[in-house]
Amino acid sequence: MIERLVGIMARLRDPEHGCEWDRAQTFATISPYTIEEAYEVADAIARGDIPDLKEELGDLLLQVVFHSRIAEEAGQFALPDVVAAISDKMERRHPHIFGDATASPGWEAIKAAERGAKTTNESGGALGGVALGLPALSRAEKLQKRAARVGFDWPDASGPRVKIDEELLEIEGASPTELEEEVGDLLFAVVNWARHLGVDPEAALRSANAKFERRFAAMEAHAGPLFPELTLDEKEALWAAAKTAERS
Structure with a gap:
């Protein structure tokens, strides 16, 4: 089945008879779409929407094929090279399954060795x-x-x-030109605290975003077209009602 998708992409990128938009794309121009598709996969999983997950995984797979086709046209690598590279990596990182576990280093040692072997990293350290x-x-x-x-x-x-308390104090005393840096330090500290509590900060914020959307939609549905004209106190009352209804 993958050969069909590879053929479709080759046709779309054909210099003479392909799609004008697809032919114009580069690694850089489709990179945002690759990131977006990965998020949409995560969103489908979070919603428990299995039919949508199937579709979104297809969209993400298309991105892999797209990047691989661009690379193949440039003589850099092709999709089989991508598959071979990840297959080699998975076997290398699981010596207890595919090799001699007693003579192999641990998972972290293997990953550290792989990182050290890369020469294109922005940093050669930890x-x-x-x-x-x-x-x-x-x-x-x-x-x-x-x-x-x-x-x-x-x-x-x-x-x-x-x-976190230290960073809050620094924000309160920061000048306008220092605010962005200090707020960044606060967010970094919050991520650190979440990590120590065993909480995935990205997942936690996604959950908070979804909760805000649900409650805000409930407020709008209750007030109807007049919602923008309500006072802040009236909107706060609607928010409290939506919060209570969600928890009941």
Whole structure:
């Protein structure tokens, strides 16, 4: 079945008879779509929508085929190379399944060796290879986990909790030009606290966004077209009612 999709993409990218939009794309121009499709996969999973998950996984697979086709046209690599590379990696990272577990290093040692072998990282140290394209919350968590592996971490959740109070004070005393940096420090500290509490900050914020959307929609449905004209106190009352209804 994958051959059919590969053929479709080759046809779309054909210099003479292909689609004008598809022919014009590059790695950079379709990268945002790749990220968006990954989020839509996560969204379908969060909603428990299995038919939609099937469709979104197809859209994400198309992105892999698209990137691979662009690379193949440039003589860099093709889809079989992508499949071979991930197959090799999975076998290499699971020596207890595909090799001699007694003579193999552990999971973390294997990953560290792979990171060290890469020459294109922005950093060759413990933080090397954390993708710049990750959502900021997820990237902050990954950076903190990498630092923790080499001993740079709070011993428990009380450390980052105190740090949050410190960052709040720094925001209150910040100048307008310092605000963005200080708010960033606060968010980084909150991610650190969440990590120590065993909470995925990206998932937690997605859940909070969904909850806000549900409650806001309930407010609008209750008030109807007059919602924008209500006072803030009236809107707060509707919010409290929506919150109570959701919990009951």
